[in-house]
Amino acid sequence: MSRPQRVPRAELRQAILDSARGILDREGAPGLSARAIAREVGYTAASIYNVFGSMSDILMEVNRETFARLEQLFDSLPEAGTPAARLHLICQSYISFMRRNPALWSALFGGMRQRETFPAWYGEAVRGLMGRLTELLREHAPDLDGNRAMRLTEQLYVAVHGAVALEVDRRLDILTTQSAGEIAASVLDAMLSRLKPKG
Amino acid sequence: MSRPQRVPRAELRQAILDSARGILDREGAPGLSARAIAREVGYTAASIYNVFGSMSDILMEVNRETFARLEQLFDSLPEAGTPAARLHLICQSYISFMRRNPALWSALFGGMRQRETFPAWYGEAVRGLMGRLTELLREHAPDLDGNRAMRLTEQLYVAVHGAVALEVDRRLDILTTQSAGEIAASVLDAMLSRLKPKG
DNA sequence: GCACCTTATTGAACGTTGTTCACTAACCCT
DNA sequence: AGGGTTAGTGAACAACGTTCAATAAGGTGC
Numbered sequence: 001m002s003r004p005q006r007v008p009r010a011e012l013r014q015a016i017l018d019s020a021r022g023i024l025d026r027e028g029a030p031g032l033s034a035r036a037i038a039r040e041v042g043y044t045a046a047s048i049y050n051v052f053g054s055m056s057d058i059l060m061e062v063n064r065e066t067f068a069r070l071e072q073l074f075d076s077l078p079e080a081g082t083p084a085a086r087l088h089l090i091c092q093s094y095i096s097f098m099r100r101n102p103a104l105w106s107a108l109f110g111g112m113r114q115r116e117t118f119p120a121w122y123g124e125a126v127r128g129l130m131g132r133l134t135e136l137l138r139e140h141a142p143d144l145d146g147n148r149a150m151r152l153t154e155q156l157y158v159a160v161h162g163a164v165a166l167e168v169d170r171r172l173d174i175l176t177t178q179s180a181g182e183i184a185a186s187v188l189d190a191m192l193s194r195l196k197p198k199g
Numbered sequence: 200m201s202r203p204q205r206v207p208r209a210e211l212r213q214a215i216l217d218s219a220r221g222i223l224d225r226e227g228a229p230g231l232s233a234r235a236i237a238r239e240v241g242y243t244a245a246s247i248y249n250v251f252g253s254m255s256d257i258l259m260e261v262n263r264e265t266f267a268r269l270e271q272l273f274d275s276l277p278e279a280g281t282p283a284a285r286l287h288l289i290c291q292s293y294i295s296f297m298r299r300n301p302a303l304w305s306a307l308f309g310g311m312r313q314r315e316t317f318p319a320w321y322g323e324a325v326r327g328l329m330g331r332l333t334e335l336l337r338e339h340a341p342d343l344d345g346n347r348a349m350r351l352t353e354q355l356y357v358a359v360h361g362a363v364a365l366e367v368d369r370r371l372d373i374l375t376t377q378s379a380g381e382i383a384a385s386v387l388d389a390m391l392s393r394l395k396p397k398g
Numbered sequence: 399g400c401a402c403c404t405t406a407t408t409g410a411a412c413g414t415t416g417t418t419c420a421c422t423a424a425c426c427c428t
Numbered sequence: 429a430g431g432g433t434t435a436g437t438g439a440a441c442a443a444c445g446t447t448c449a450a451t452a453a454g455g456t457g458c
Contacts, residue, residue, distance in 0.1 A: 154375035162361020176353035
């Protein structure tokens, strides 16, 4: 193997992450391997381990980027309309993003097998996403207790997670003819209708 | 390797499945391998392939048994109480079963990586489980259209799936301090309250 | 009871995977 | 130019699912 040019560490690091994301996009999780990444960035598999401690670490960094993209996505949504409508829009955007990037999503939550502990920023990232939903929920029902709004948000997120998890793995159609989007919309409606009777 | 006694095919087949289920129980999905099963049943890995076409086929048969156990579980529940109470009970039993058998559950829905098509009986098994819920839903709200009841059931199942999927992989606590049971109960309540206002 | 045939079982192999490690080549600094 | 530090490599390990030619055992026909 001809040795590649020496390159700043940070650059190689990013090249590895870009390659990993690309492979996930193109071939899905099963195609992602240390050797595959190495081939793409022009190094050998062992070199990957000079930059990252493990394959799982690479996935985690990809996930960090995915969370950032999701936050961007949420923030780029139009701020017009009723809070309920905006909640629906966020849910559909989330689902649509995951549909477009199934492997990225699998990495997010189905990632590495039973990993002992998740990094702290993981929870913060999800809470960051959910915070936007909680805000809208309280806007929709102003007299809603903050803690209860958070719990409702979490329930919504978990329910949507179920739909996306099944759809991404092409298992949703075993259960139902409904799409993840339809399911999410219905669950959200059920929750909202309870807060504001006859909204 | 000393050759084992010749044994009726069906017996070996069942021994393999029992061993597979046992390994899943004891060591979880990562411990399940052709060689591990072979070691337990006193054969070599190659022999497993005289009985089953692939590891995935073995998992599928384990799943068939798991579905059967779930149906039994549902049918063994007391038939007393309001339909709403019985719906809650079924959900909690489902969750509790999955909590006790996390690896069996992972095999059910997280099983083998992107399997092209699922066997036909898979959908039937899930529909069988959901049918019991749909019945109760219609009992709870007698003037509920059959098709709509089915769609609601599917939404409920998917939402509960989300909670269990996260909890089984120890990821639920990243999102929330609520348990899968609490989330399922809340979602179910939200659905029910919509059907029978002030029920 | 012996030979034959069929079937079950095996060991070894292939190609993968993540990961480690001693070695070496490239760069930086004096 | 020479020495030291770092980065990259090839080869190896243990595991995985899976395949296959060779072999041992069982049942059958004579």
